[in-house]
Amino acid sequence: MTKLSQMYDASAAGYVLGHGKEELERLTQQGEFFRHFTESVFHNAGLRPGMRVLDIGCGAGDVSLIAAGVVGAEGQVVGLDRAPDALQAARNKVAAAGWSNVTFVEGEIHEVEHDRFDAVVGRFILLHMRDQAKTLTRLKQALKPGGVMAFIEMDLTTASVYPPMALFDQALGWIVECYRKDGVDVDVGSKLFSLMSAAQLNPLVTASTRVSAGETTDQACDYLAETLRSLMPRIEQLSVADPNQIDLATLAQRLKEQARLDNSCFFYPRMVGAWGALSNMQ
Numbered sequence: 001m002t003k004l005s006q007m008y009d010a011s012a013a014g015y016v017l018g019h020g021k022e023e024l025e026r027l028t029q030q031g032e033f034f035r036h037f038t039e040s041v042f043h044n045a046g047l048r049p050g051m052r053v054l055d056i057g058c059g060a061g062d063v064s065l066i067a068a069g070v071v072g073a074e075g076q077v078v079g080l081d082r083a084p085d086a087l088q089a090a091r092n093k094v095a096a097a098g099w100s101n102v103t104f105v106e107g108e109i110h111e112v113e114h115d116r117f118d119a120v121v122g123r124f125i126l127l128h129m130r131d132q133a134k135t136l137t138r139l140k141q142a143l144k145p146g147g148v149m150a151f152i153e154m155d156l157t158t159a160s161v162y163p164p165m166a167l168f169d170q171a172l173g174w175i176v177e178c179y180r181k182d183g184v185d186v187d188v189g190s191k192l193f194s195l196m197s198a199a200q201l202n203p204l205v206t207a208s209t210r211v212s213a214g215e216t217t218d219q220a221c222d223y224l225a226e227t228l229r230s231l232m233p234r235i236e237q238l239s240v241a242d243p244n245q246i247d248l249a250t251l252a253q254r255l256k257e258q259a260r261l262d263n264s265c266f267f268y269p270r271m272v273g274a275w276g277a278l279s280n281m282q
């Protein structure tokens, strides 16, 4: 399926979020937040039992597991990622869940070659692609005629809190600036329709957000602080902010205290799901 470059691409070491233990845990937590939305996008996209699915940028395997739940035991899921640590976590999860038809491959997305999948899916991956249009065109080659693509991406800058909170704005601002300086497209969600239309995938689109308030307030504060934790090495390298100013050790607690005082309601970034099929002529 891919040129299985067992050589670990040095550029993977520069992946903005890294793959430390905390980042893998953060991915799992994030996966739980967005599991239902992801599942509904896959159902809307027409994934069904027996299909063979490629999950690009599978990370710790949460999307692959959702796809496995949809295609069932008679289907097959292949997760592709460049990061061996993430793939090991994914393999452990799949073994624990008891799926034998979910496998993982180390490789680069741009190396995906002709291989006839019924569906190519990906979540929070196109934002990391420098040329998203080219990526989609290339991924089309992995599909069977009539095959479907489905993506879930976010619009990071739409995250907000009411009442407004200076500390929240500052923390989100550091995340956005770090991503942007690293070349990450922070608002690719709203571009999915346009990108997939250009790739002649006849897309349909849906969107949703998640809210934390009252009892779930802490989840939003932890998510924000943990995202910053994963980005800290790049924040320092790219001179986004002084680590003393961020004060990661106390950040989540300070957010929680302010949120309690304000009765805050947190709105996560808008999630966009888009899916589209290759016409049988392609």
Ligand SMILES: C[S@@+](CC[C@H](N)C(=O)[O-])C[C@H]1O[C@@H](n2cnc3c(N)ncnc32)[C@H](O)[C@@H]1O
Residues within 6 Å of the ligand: 015, 027, 031, 056, 057, 058, 059, 060, 061, 062, 063, 080, 081, 082, 083, 086, 107, 108, 109, 110, 122, 123, 124, 125, 128
């Ligand atoms: C934000 S994570 C998303 C993981 C997963 N899709 C999820 O939603 O939980 C992005 C993943 O894409 C992988 N990745 C980024 N660029 C890649 C590339 N060019 N080829 C293969 N994997 C890549 C990273 O290693 C990382 O695991």
